[in-house]
Amino acid sequence: MSIFSKVTQAVVQFVPDRDRDQLSEEHRIVGKPIDRLDGPQKVTGAASFTADFPLEALVYASLAFSTVAKGKIRKIDASEAEKSSGVLSVITHKNAPKMKDPPLFSPSSGTDAAASTANVVNTDEIYWNGQAIAVVIADTLDGAEHAASLIKIEYDEEPAALSFEAAKSQAETPKNIMGEDTEVERGDTEKVLAQAKYKVDHVYSTPRFNHNAIELHATTAAWNGDQLTVYDTSQFVRGVADSLAKMFSLKKENVRVLAPFVGGGFGGKGSMWGHVQLCVLAAKVVGKPVKLVLTREGVFRTVGGRTPSEQRVALAADETGKLTALIHTGTTASSFANDFAEQFSFPARHLYATESLYLTQKLVRLNTTPNTFMRAPGESIGTFALESAMDELAYELGIDPVELRLRNDPDQDPAKHTEFSSRHFKEAYRLGAEKFGWQNRPAQPRSMRDGKWLVGQGVGTAFYPAYRFPAAARVRLNADGTAVIQSSAQEMGMGTATVQTQHAAERLGLPLEKIRFEYGDTNLPQAPVAGGSNQTVSIALAVQQACEKLHRELLKSAKQDQNSPLSGSHFDEVRACDGGLFRRDKPETGETYVEILSRLKQDFVEAESETGPPLETMKYSMGSYGAQFCEIRVNEQTGETRVSRWVGSFDTGRILNPKTAVSQFRGGIIMGIGMALTEETFFDERTGRIVNPSLAEYHLPVNADIPKIEAYFLDIPDPHTPLGAHGIGEIGITGCAAAVANAIYHATGKRIRELPITLDKLL
Amino acid sequence: MDSPLAAHSVTLHVNGREHKLQLEARVSLLDALREHIGLTGTKKGCNQGACGACTVLVNGERINSCFALAVQYDGMKITTIEGLADANGLHPLQQAFVKHDGFQCGYCTPGQICSAAAMIEEFRGGAPSAVTELEAKDIEFSDLEIQERMSGNLCRCGAYVGINEAIRDAFEVLSR
Ligand code: FES
Ligand code: FES
Numbered sequence: 001m002s003i004f005s006k007v008t009q010a011v012v013q014f015v016p017d018r019d020r021d022q023l024s025e026e027h028r029i030v031g032k033p034i035d036r037l038d039g040p041q042k043v044t045g046a047a048s049f050t051a052d053f054p055l056e057a058l059v060y061a062s063l064a065f066s067t068v069a070k071g072k073i074r075k076i077d078a079s080e081a082e083k084s085s086g087v088l089s090v091i092t093h094k095n096a097p098k099m100k101d102p103p104l105f106s107p108s109s110g111t112d113a114a115a116s117t118a119n120v121v122n123t124d125e126i127y128w129n130g131q132a133i134a135v136v137i138a139d140t141l142d143g144a145e146h147a148a149s150l151i152k153i154e155y156d157e158e159p160a161a162l163s164f165e166a167a168k169s170q171a172e173t174p175k176n177i178m179g180e181d182t183e184v185e186r187g188d189t190e191k192v193l194a195q196a197k198y199k200v201d202h203v204y205s206t207p208r209f210n211h212n213a214i215e216l217h218a219t220t221a222a223w224n225g226d227q228l229t230v231y232d233t234s235q236f237v238r239g240v241a242d243s244l245a246k247m248f249s250l251k252k253e254n255v256r257v258l259a260p261f262v263g264g265g266f267g268g269k270g271s272m273w274g275h276v277q278l279c280v281l282a283a284k285v286v287g288k289p290v291k292l293v294l295t296r297e298g299v300f301r302t303v304g305g306r307t308p309s310e311q312r313v314a315l316a317a318d319e320t321g322k323l324t325a326l327i328h329t330g331t332t333a334s335s336f337a338n339d340f341a342e343q344f345s346f347p348a349r350h351l352y353a354t355e356s357l358y359l360t361q362k363l364v365r366l367n368t369t370p371n372t373f374m375r376a377p378g379e380s381i382g383t384f385a386l387e388s389a390m391d392e393l394a395y396e397l398g399i400d401p402v403e404l405r406l407r408n409d410p411d412q413d414p415a416k417h418t419e420f421s422s423r424h425f426k427e428a429y430r431l432g433a434e435k436f437g438w439q440n441r442p443a444q445p446r447s448m449r450d451g452k453w454l455v456g457q458g459v460g461t462a463f464y465p466a467y468r469f470p471a472a473a474r475v476r477l478n479a480d481g482t483a484v485i486q487s488s489a490q491e492m493g494m495g496t497a498t499v500q501t502q503h504a505a506e507r508l509g510l511p512l513e514k515i516r517f518e519y520g521d522t523n524l525p526q527a528p529v530a531g532g533s534n535q536t537v538s539i540a541l542a543v544q545q546a547c548e549k550l551h552r553e554l555l556k557s558a559k560q561d562q563n564s565p566l567s568g569s570h571f572d573e574v575r576a577c578d579g580g581l582f583r584r585d586k587p588e589t590g591e592t593y594v595e596i597l598s599r600l601k602q603d604f605v606e607a608e609s610e611t612g613p614p615l616e617t618m619k620y621s622m623g624s625y626g627a628q629f630c631e632i633r634v635n636e637q638t639g640e641t642r643v644s645r646w647v648g649s650f651d652t653g654r655i656l657n658p659k660t661a662v663s664q665f666r667g668g669i670i671m672g673i674g675m676a677l678t679e680e681t682f683f684d685e686r687t688g689r690i691v692n693p694s695l696a697e698y699h700l701p702v703n704a705d706i707p708k709i710e711a712y713f714l715d716i717p718d719p720h721t722p723l724g725a726h727g728i729g730e731i732g733i734t735g736c737a738a739a740v741a742n743a744i745y746h747a748t749g750k751r752i753r754e755l756p757i758t759l760d761k762l763l
Numbered sequence: 764m765d766s767p768l769a770a771h772s773v774t775l776h777v778n779g780r781e782h783k784l785q786l787e788a789r790v791s792l793l794d795a796l797r798e799h800i801g802l803t804g805t806k807k808g809c810n811q812g813a814c815g816a817c818t819v820l821v822n823g824e825r826i827n828s829c830f831a832l833a834v835q836y837d838g839m840k841i842t843t844i845e846g847l848a849d850a851n852g853l854h855p856l857q858q859a860f861v862k863h864d865g866f867q868c869g870y871c872t873p874g875q876i877c878s879a880a881a882m883i884e885e886f887r888g889g890a891p892s893a894v895t896e897l898e899a900k901d902i903e904f905s906d907l908e909i910q911e912r913m914s915g916n917l918c919r920c921g922a923y924v925g926i927n928e929a930i931r932d933a934f935e936v937l938s939r
Contacts, residue, residue: 039861042869043853043876045804045844052803085768141798142789214808214816214919215870263806263870264919296809493867493920663864663922670921695813695917702914703923708906 005179012618013418017720021544023506024654024717024724030499030506031715033659037498037512038261038491047261050231051218051293058220059088061137061282061292062144063275064151065301069129069367069688070160073153080150081136086143088286090151091135091278096121099247099281104338105239105271107179112246113239113529115271115304116337116370121278126155127337128367129688130301132274137282137290145295160367162685164308164333167364171331174341174363178378182341184349184415187356189314192325196316199325200392203312204385204753206737208681210305211374212700213492215263217299219279222289226250230257232276235265235490236529240272241522247277248284260520262492266671267373269492270531273303300693305681306374307332307342309381313389321399321407323354328386331362338370343378347463347734348386350623353410367688373531375671376730379464380737384675384755387460387738392751400443401459401742402433402627413621421466421620422718424651429627431712432459432649436629445749453633455644456747460738462626462650464731466721467534468614472525473542475504475550476606479597481579482514487539489519489527493667494729495660496535502657503540503723507547509576510593525608533624533727536656538611540722545609551581553607554596561599565589616720624726626650628669628739634747639759641744643673646709652731654717654724661728665711668732674701675733676740680756773837777802778846786833792826793817795833796843804844804873808917815916818874818881819843825881827915844873847880855936856880859929867920875916879930882912883937904934 023030041047078090099122102114118125120132134151138144161167174182193199220231228250234240234257241257244250262269279292294302311330317323328348334340345359374380394401409425412418433439441457442448448455473487485504491497501517508515518524528538551571558566566574566581566589574581574590582590597605616622631645648665655661678699682691692698711732717724737755744762745751752761770785775795782800793810796802796819805828808816812830819828820842847854856876859865866872886904894911895902902908909927918926 035861036864036866038869039864039866040853040857042866042872043844043857043860044848045802045873047869048803049806049870051807052797054801054803140787140790141794142787146789212919213868213870214806214814214917215868216807216809261870262868264868266919293807296811296813493869495867659864660867663867663920663925666924667867667921670923671919694811695809696811700917700919701921702917703926704910704914706910706921706923709924 009618012615015615015619018616020719021722021724026506028506029502029512030656030723033657034498034502036495036660037501049215049261049263050220050233050259051291053220053231055220055222055289058289058291059137059139059286060141060144061135061279061290062148063132063278063298064134064148066126066129066131066133068126068155068157069162071126071155071157073124073126073133074156075154076134077152078134081147084143084147084150086139087147088137088139091121091282091285092133093121093124097281097284098122099277100249102277103243103246111239111242113236113243113272115273115372118274118337120274128335128369130369130690132278132302135278135282137286160688161365162367162688164364164366167366168331171362171364174361177341177343177345177361182361184357184359189325189327189356189358192356193314193316196324198319198396199314199316200389200396201314202389202392202753203310204388205310206308206381206384206755208305208308208683209374209675209679210300210681210698211266211268212695212698213264213266213268216294216296217269217273217275217303218293219276220289220291221280221283223283226254228255228280230280232257232259233262233269234259235262235270235492235531237490237520237522238488238526239529240276243272244277244280248280257522258520259490262490265492266375267377267531268303270373270529275302296695297693300690302369304369304372307334307371309342309344311344311385313385315389315393317393317397321397321404323352323408325356326352326354327358329360331364333364333366333371335368335370336365340371344382346378346465347382349415350413350621351461351463352408353414357414375668375733376464379734380675383460383463383734384737387735388741388753391458391742391745402429402438405429405461416621418619418621421616421622421720422653422716423625424714424716425625427714428625428649428651431714432627432629432647435649435710435712436647438629445746450633452636454636454747455631455633456743457631458739458743458746460628460735460742462628462731462735464533464624464734466622466624466726467532468541468617469528469534469538470611470613471527471538471542472608472610473539473546474525474606474608475543475546476604477550477593477597478604479594479602481592481594483508483510484516484518485543486518486524487527487542488522488524489535489539490530491519492530494664495657498660499536499656500539500543504543507544507576510579533729536727537721537725540725541611542609544722545611546607549609550605550607551576553605554581557600564591564599566591620720624650624652624731626731626735628735630739630743632740632743632747634744634762639762641677641757643707645707648711648732650713650731651716652713652728653721653726655713655715656723656725661713662711664728665732666709668730669709669736670701670706672733672736673706673740675755676737677756771834773834775833775836775841776839777841778843788832788834790833791829792831792833792836793828796828802843802845806870806873808871815878816871816874818878818916820877820881823881823884825878844877847876855933856929859933863925863929863932865925865929866922871916871918875918875926878913878916883934
C-alpha cells in the first residue's frame with residue numbers, strides 16, 4: 001500500500017458515518033416486484049438500440065483486420081476496394097487523419113476510457129492478430145463489407161509472444177491490483193503448510209472467455225462542424241465522450257454520446273474499443289453520418305475478453321477445520337496495448353479467517369486482443385480456484401463442505417483488518433442449504449445414480465465487493481406534480497431505469513407514473529461507468545442528496561411564507577409522501593408539490609448533487625456474499641454434464657426490486673454455468689488467431705441447458721449504503737464454476753481443475 | 764446471368780403493409796427490413812444463423828432473417844415484432860414477457876417472442892421435436908418441449924426461466 005493510501009485508510013477510520021438512510025426500511029415502492037418500466041418498449045421492438053437510429057444520409061463502415069499477431073504493415077493495396085461499387089472512402093494508416101493517442105482506461109482518471117493504447121489506423125504497428133487496420137465506407141452495408149474483403153495487405157512479420165505457458169517465466173509482478181496491494185502476507189504460510197496434517201495444494205486453470213452480448217458492438221457518428229454526436233453501445237457514455245474529445249482535440253461539451261438502450265454489456269462495453277474512434281474518424285473523412293456495426297467475428301477480433309489464468313491455492317487446517325494457512329497465487333495475461341491484471345486474489349482477501357495468509361499475482365504480456373473486465377473480473381475465476389480448494393479440503397478433513405465454510409467465517413476483514421459494514425454469510429449459507437435440501441446429501445462421492453446418470457451435489461461461495469463511485473444527478477419537480485430524474489447512467493438490462501424510478505418515487509413521495517428517469521446521454525449530470533456492480537448505489541446516493549437539497553430549499557421558501565402549513569418546519573420534521581411534504585407528527589399538515597409550486601409561482605424547481613469519494617468502502621470491508629448450490633448429472637458413458645437443479649442464496653443488502661433482482665442473479669448464474677461447462681475462446685498459439693469467433697462455435701448456454709434456477713436473498717439492509725442496497729450484477733456468476741466442479745466430483749469422484757469441464761475431461 | 768449487383772424489384776408484405784423495394788440480390792431479409800424499410804425491431808446478433816435474434820415469421824413460420832435473401836421473399840407475408848400487437852393491445856406473449864421478466868436488456872426479445880409465437884403454432888400442428896417420444900400421440904406442452912423448441916434463440920442475459928414461464932402463461936391464454 002502506498003504511504004498515501006495507508007494514511008487515508010487510517011484517517012478514514014475517524015470520519016463519521018453518513019446517517020443511515022431512512023428509506024432503508026421503507027416498503028412502499030422500493031422493494032416491490034414491479035414490472036420493468038421499459039418492458040412494453042422491449043417487447044414491441046420500440047426500444048431503440050445504437051444500430052437502430054435512422055439518421056439522414058447515413059452511410060456504412062466496415063473493418064479489415066490484421067491476420068498476423070505482430071509486426072508492421074509493409075504494403076496495403078486498397079485499389080480494388082476503392083473501385084468497388086458504392087465505396088466512398090478507404091481509410092488506412094497511409095491516408096488516415098491523425099488522432100491523438102487513445103487515453104487508456106484507468107479507474108483513477110475518472111473518464112479516460114480507451115480499452116487499448118493502440119492508435120489503430122494511425123500506425124503501421126500490429127499488436128495482435130485481428131487488430132483493425134482499415135476502414136471502408138460505402139453507401140450500403142453490403143457494399144462496405146464486400147469492399148473490406150478486397151483489401152490486400154502484406155506484413156513484415158515479427159516473432160510474437162503467444163504462449164501463456166512460455167511467457168510465465170517472464171511474468172512480472174504488477175505494482176498494484178486495482179489500486180490494492182498486489183501482495184498480502186501475514187505469517188509464514190509455507191511453514192504452516194509444510195507442517196499441517198490437513199492440507200490441499202493444487203493448481204487450477206481457466207481459459208479465455210468472451211462476453212458475447214447478443215447486441216453487436218456498434219457506433220453511429222455524426223459531425224456538425226466541430227460538434228460531434230455519437231450513438232454507442234456503451235456502459236460508460238461519459239468516458240467515451242471525454243476520450244473522443246481528447247483524441248479529436250474537441251471541447252468536452254462539443255461531444256455528445258447517447259446510449260438509451262444497450263443490448264447487454266457484461267464489461268465488454270465498459271471501455272472504448274478501437275471501432276468507436278474509427279467510426280468517428282470515418283464520419284469526418286466522408287462528411288456524412290456513419291454507422292459501424294461490428295460483425296460477430298469483428299467483435300471477437302477487436303474487443304477483448306477475459307484473460308486465461310493459472311492459480312495455485314494451498315490450504316491448511318487444524319482438525320476442527322479452522323484454516324491455519326491460505327495461499328492464493330497465480331498468473332493472468334494482458335497485452336502489449338493495455339495493462340490489466342485481473343484481480344483473482346480478491347475473494348481470498350475477504351472470505352475466510354485464517355492464521356496465516358499469502359496472496360500475490362503475476363502478469364504476462366501476450367500479442368492478443370487487450371484483455372478486459374468480464375462479469376466479476378477476478379472474483380469469478382478466483383472463486384473457481386478458492387472454492388474448489390475449500391471443497392477438496394472438506395473431503396480431506398471429512399467435514400461437510402457447508403460446515404467448513406461456516407467454521408471459517410471471520411469476525412473482521414482478514415486482509416484489511418477492518419469491520420464489515422454488513423455481513424450475513426452464515427445466514428446466506430443456512431437459507432440456501434435449507435432451500436436446496438443439503439442435509440439429505442450423502443457425503444460419499446459416487447453415491448447417487450439415476451440409470452446411466454451419475455448424480456452429484458456441490459456448493460461454492462459467491463462473493464463480490466460492494467463498490468460505490470462518485471456520481472451526479474439532477475431532480476426536477478414540475479408545477480403539475482410530476483418529476484424528472486436525470487443522470488447519464490446506462491441501462492444494459494440491469495433494471496437501472498426501473499429501480500431508479502422506484503427510488504425517486506419513494507424519495508419524493510410521488511407515485512411511479514409521475515416520475516421519469518432520463519439517462520444514457522452525456523448532456524445529463526455525470527454518472528460513472530456501469531461496472532463493478534456500482535451503478536445502482538452510486539446513482540441512488542446522488543438522487544438521495546439531490547432530493548434532500550430540493551426538499552430543504554422548498555422548506556426554506558415555506559419558512560418565509562406565513563400561509564404555508566410547513567412554515568417553521570425543519571427538514572427532519574417532514575416526510576415526503578402523498579405528492580408533497582407533510583409533517584411527521586401531524587401527517588395531515590403539509591403541502592403538495594403542486595401547492596408549493598403554485599405558491600412560488602414557478603413552473604419547476606430543481607436541484608443537482610454530486611457525491612464524494614466512497615470513504616465508507618475504505619473504512620469498512622464492504623461486500624456481498626452468497627452460496628451457490630447445484631445438482632448435476634454426468635452421463636457415465638459419454639461424460640456429458642447436465643445441470644438439473646440450482647439454488648443461489650445471497651446476502652446483497654436490501655433488494656430494490658425482487659423481480660429484476662432475480663433476473664440479475666439468474667443471469668449471472670447462467671453465465672457461470674457456461675463458464676463451468678461449455679464456454680471457451682480457442683486461441684491458436686501458432687498464429688495468435690481466435691479460431692471460434694462465432695456464436696455457433698463459442699458455446700453459450702441455451703435454453704435447454706438451464707434448469708429452473710431458484711434465487712433467494714436475505715434482504716438485510718447495509719447500514720452504510722443508500723437504501724441499504726448493494727449492486728447485484730456480478731455476484732451471480734461467482735462461485736458457480738466451483739459449485740459445478742464440486743458437484744461433478746461428488747457425482748464421479750473425478751476432480752477437474754481446468755475449465756471448462758467438457759466431456760473429454762470426464763472420460 | 765444478371766450482375767450480382769443488379770437491382771431487383773421486390774415486394775415485401777410486412778405486417779400487412781406492402782413495401783416495393785429495389786434490392787441487390789445479396790441483401791438479406793434482415794437488412795432489407797432494418798436498413799431499407801426502417802423496421803429496426805428485428806435484431807442482428809450474429810448474421811450467421813446462430814442466435815435467433817433476427818427471427819421473423821414468414822407465412823406464419825419462423826425463420827432466421829439474416830440467413831435469408833430478401834429477393835427470395837418477394838410477395839410473401841412477413842410478420843415482425845412490430846406487427847404482433849393488434850388493435851386490442853399487446854399480443855399475449857408480449858404481455859407475458861413483461862409480467863414474467865422474460866428479458867433483461869431486451870435485445871434478443873423480439874426474436875424470442877416471434878420464435879415463441881411460431882413455436883406454439885408448430886406445437887399445435889402436432890410437429891414433434893427432438894425430445895418428443897417416438898410413439899407420442901398427444902404431445903404435452905411440457906417444460907422440456909418448450910426448452911428444446913426455444914433453444915435456437917440465445918439470451919446472453921440469461922432470461923430463460925422468465926422466457927419459459929412467459930411462454931407457458933401465454934400458451935394458456937391463447938388456448939382459451
Ligand atoms: S442474427 Fe440471425 S441468427 Fe443471429
Ligand atoms: S435479454 Fe439480453 S440477450 Fe436476452
